[in-house]
Amino acid sequence: MCARSDSSEARAPEHSTLCTTDIFPGPSRELHPLAVGMLAGIMERSLRNFLVVSFGFLLLFTAYGGLQNLQSSLHSKGGLGVATLSALYGAILLSSMFLPPILIKRFGCKWTITGAMGCYVAFFLGNFKGSWYTLVPTSVLLGLGAAPLWSAQCTYLTVLGTSQARKAGKLSKDVVNKYFGIFFFIFQSSGVWGNLISSLVLGQTPNKEFFSEDQLKSCGAKDCLMSTAASTNITQPSQKLVYTLLSIYTGSGVLAILLIIMFLEPIDDNPPSNEGKKSPPLWSTLLSTFRLLRDKRLRLLIPLPLYSGLQQGFLSGEYTRSYATCALGIQFVGYVMICFSAASSLCSLLYGKISQYTGRAVLYALGTVTHLSCIVTFLLWQPHPAQMAVFFILPGLWGVADAVWQTQNSVLYGVLFERNKEAAFANYRLWEALGFVITFGCSKFLCVSTKLYVLAGVLTLAAVAYGTVEYMESRNPHPPPAAGGRDQADEEEAQTQM
Template sequence: MDSREEEAPLVSSPDLESQSQLVRRSHTSDVHILSCSFLLIFLAYGAAQNLESTVLTVQNLGTTSLGILYVSFTFFSLAASPMVRSLGSKNAMILGSTGYWLFIAANLFPSWYTMVPAALYMGFAASIIWVGQGTYLTSTARSHAEDCKVHEGTVIGKFNGEFWGMFASHQFVGNLFSLFLLGDEELKHVTCHVHFEIIGGYSNPDGCGLVVRAMTGLCGLGAQLRKRDVKEEQEPKYVSFYSSVVSLSKLVTAPLLDTRMLLIIPLIAYSGLQQAFVWAEYTKHIVRPAIGESGVGGAMAVYGAFDAVCSLAAGRLTSGLPSITLIVSGGALIQTIVLLWILLKYSMVSGVLGVVYPLVMAAMLGMGDAVFNTQLNALLGLLFRDDTEGAFAQLKVWQSATIAVVFFVGPFVSLQAMVLVMIGVLVISMAAFLFLMLHSEKAFSPRTP
């Protein structure tokens, strides 16, 4: 009898090990599919956005559409939390991805009647796809940590590192293509001519390719990802309009009543500010004067490459709040060096250094962006277990708001003024962040299964 009892675990052990491996693979495969789907969608969207900003210059249709998009993104993000909670994170991402291929399609036939409605709808779509993404990835990490009996913070960091590393690679691929495509003025002229033909609808193989990539990403989200939202209670059949408004108001304002969120919001706002600075100011005031229009693609390819690699590295190094504190501090220091360099020391020089300096800045800015993307998402996932959707909604509200401000205000302020504002926001945001980490580490430390 005793021998049989000792042998029983040996018989079931392979089955248990096999089941554990299947569970581990199911979680990691969901992260792979999610990352690849977003890569495909944003490879298509990034190309369309570049087309819009470089070609749709008549009556500023392109830049106006982008401004409308980010304003819409900001306002819809306020209500994204209950929407994602109602739809489920997977369904929210599927619905949200439709806004991207609709926006791409609108670029093929641009006018005020197509671009403005598409930009408005995409603001809504972007709000729910990103809140859904943050919620889904965090839920997957928590399930993986629980099933595999590993530290939750480590898994959240690793999964965010993979996602943001894959996502950032779309900048490298897209901008590297732009570098070769816009290598000289003659080729640039031909490219713009082809773009106009594509927009006019006479010949649009490139446009069809963009739509196909976006739809491929959509299919990846819809067909492969597993649902992870479990509703514990039955929804009431009838809810009055007043009750619905009150419930929505509570969901929107609840995160703002949390001291932790109030202390993180300045850093979230800076993360959006530094992204918009790279897109709008760095390329215009640093790259173009130094290495020309054709060099923008190369500089942004360097930015994307360092963003992708450092996202993977930062995710691997994340294990909890102490590691997040150190990594964020390092990223903030790197970007501070770049900002002070631009403000105090930088001036165009001839020769090799004239090309090297902007590329070094691009690399350092990409490193900082990688840190803020991975660590802010990991931080929200660790601190806001009870309202994950609300936390990620606030992330997108403040990021998109600061991006919209830069798009609208940037043309009217100098580079030095913009850099001074960024330094001020960074100092305030890091002071608030460090206060939260130093005084709340024990109270908010993630639980180890």
């Protein structure tokens, strides 16, 4: 999948000699000696590195996902939890503008991922002393590391999948789609483990909430700033249980960093075909994120990542507080979110396999219809403990559609903007972060019903914009490169590298 910047599915020549070792120069360069001995001969290098990235993210987001879902409930006093998330995603918004291309070019994907994971661990530590002086600064630090982390991950998997496709003579978009599908299957399962841990730990509290009918009337779409029921319905767990939970999460984050340092091989950012070429100046790298906005397709796709951030923020910030915690209690937050994570994880794997048969458009249509149906249900439903099954079914359906945005958005950006992957993924994280900022920033000022109407409007706009881009691509097909064109293959190989 190394075509022009406006190509979407060029086929690699079948006789191309590029193999996965081309992007991993030397005998496991910069790999820990212990890892070399343990992994030698066990599995092919490309698969090995793919699994290291996937399970590194699994460990890290087992901790972060569970903790994020509890922020608005665990630190509800004075709106600290929501303010923390707002600062976090505001920092992601800023870092997406310039940090990812600079850090990836200078340090490579491996060390960008490693350093960014350290920012997450700092945030976990900041939660031990839940105050404005610890949570806000560490959330900003996490935000600065989040955009480079995801951009490096997307770049790493795209290069890995493209290289594997060339080796097998397959369509790059199919292999990359499969890679992202499996990755998000593993990654989204982190929500299952993270939420299960939080529910088991916090479920040990001796206080079980019982809510009056008057309190329950203020839950759900009727939850507004002037209503106090949603916040007064929260019984805080003991400090000992909170410390136990945070210790488990911090340990999981540290293990993720060690896994990446010891076992992940860096992708060569100076392939032989690019030797002797001068690196672009710092200012050029700095502005690459904004320069790519000159591409009409990227501007049209802005509502897509924006909605991705809005819908994730709604579920983790609004649903957990105004529906689950308000009507059931904080100890149920983890359990209901497990349904979301499990559905999203399984569907990510499924979509990665069937997308080559159904195409992207069918999956996007499925996600749009599913989320619109859920939004209507959220507007009409009055949460009540007697309707226990609904609390689990709705997050599950939300996860079915979320898997579409997580897998197909990443593949779409990797295919459409192949020659500018770092800048494209930085743009994606920028607009996605803006969606989170809007959700958490407006959390205390808008009723839940208003937020749901905004979600429906942005989703409709995103669907129309995506359809327009697909139509533009169908009107500008690009033929596959001619077989036997070795010079062209060499040129495409160079474009694939970082």
